[in-house]
């Protein structure tokens with residue numbers, strides 16, 4: 121959903137002062153909202169044995185936010201060395217960290233096992249022989265192959281590079297056992313921004329069936345099933361939200377049935393990113409230009425370096441102009457950044473209240489895959505991140521990038537190497 125009324129009521133009264141103090145543009149995240157969603161997730165799965173959310177770090181990789189997740193008892197889903205390091209910096213160790221990499225390098229395996237370790241989630245059967253040391257507990261990511269997803273971002277699993285195939289999955293566990301694995305998990309990730317809870321229920325059902333089958337064939341039990349992330353949020357005001365309570369109920373019932381039949385109950389893991397933080401962040405920018413050619417363009421002081429979902433996926437992000445809503449006639453405009461790419465537009469032909477230079481513009485639902493997906497093409501730097509805490513404090517949790525940051529890797533004096541001239 122576009123930002124909740126409650127978030128609006130917390131942010132609007134402090135927005136102008138915050139923008140004056142810190143300067144625009146900035147992402148600002150709402151601790152209260154994040155905690156409420158975390159509590160809703162726990163409540164929805166209160167009926168299953170030992171539910172745990174592993175927050176997908178890539179959605180919002182900031183230690184202040186990770187600390188909130190940890191405080192709620194959540195673990196972390198990491199897929200790179202940097203994400204592992206962040207999870208550890210907030211104190212997560214061992215079973216609190218799930219390492220779900222793909223096309224994994226030896227350096228990543230080392231990092232995953234170092235410093236307290238993590239749950240290794242292997243993406244391919246060939247990796248069984250490449251893990252330097254097979255851990256006691258191992259998990260595989262399953263790719264079921266032909267299965268209609270109806271989902272653009274992940275696509276058809278047959279064409280997806282992720283996971284172990286249907287034909288390989290039993291053998292994968294057998295070979296891991298051969299190398300010493302004794303405890304098992306099973307994982308899949310088949311959705312992205314999915315708002316139909318039935319889809320997640322079917323995913324859970326598929327994993328439960330598979331766990332039962334592998335269990336029979338290899339005489340093993342699964343400690344946990346991880347149904348992945350991909351829970352959707354309503355970006356557009358007309359989007360129906362995901363029915364979290366129904367999803368929790370249906371999945372709990374499936375787990376109960378599995379327990380009755382197999383005489384044990386695996387834990388349920390989820391690794392949601394977007395659902396946890398997406399609606400609880402906005403990108404605040406200031407209008408700096410207005411241009412009237414064939415269309416009207418409102419230029420703001422942020423660009424797709426801060427949020428590339430509209431440019432990359434044509435994604436809708438709701439926009440509001442605090443203090444102007446309902447007080448000014450609307451007009452149809454494109455809201456744009458300064459990048460030399462014509463897809464650097466936060467909104468295309470959108471009806472908004474008339475915006476003047478200097479007005480603050482809020483781009484909603486930027487709390488996941490927003491700042492973290494940013495990039496520096498065209499020398500455009502990423503903005504700062506703020507956290508609106510439950511006690512009303514506004515904390516700077518990442519400063520904006522500066523030119524020295526951007527130039528830090530350049531060698532204005534090149535380091536030369538002449539191949540063939542050994543010394």
Ligand SMILES: *Cc1c(COP(=O)(O)O)cnc(C)c1O
Pocket residue numbers: 176178179197199220309311312313348349350351391392393394395488
């Ligand atoms: C990206 C990702 C997630 C999180 O996806 P969301 O859509 O943010 O919930 C979870 N697990 C894996 C393996 C991912 O790659």
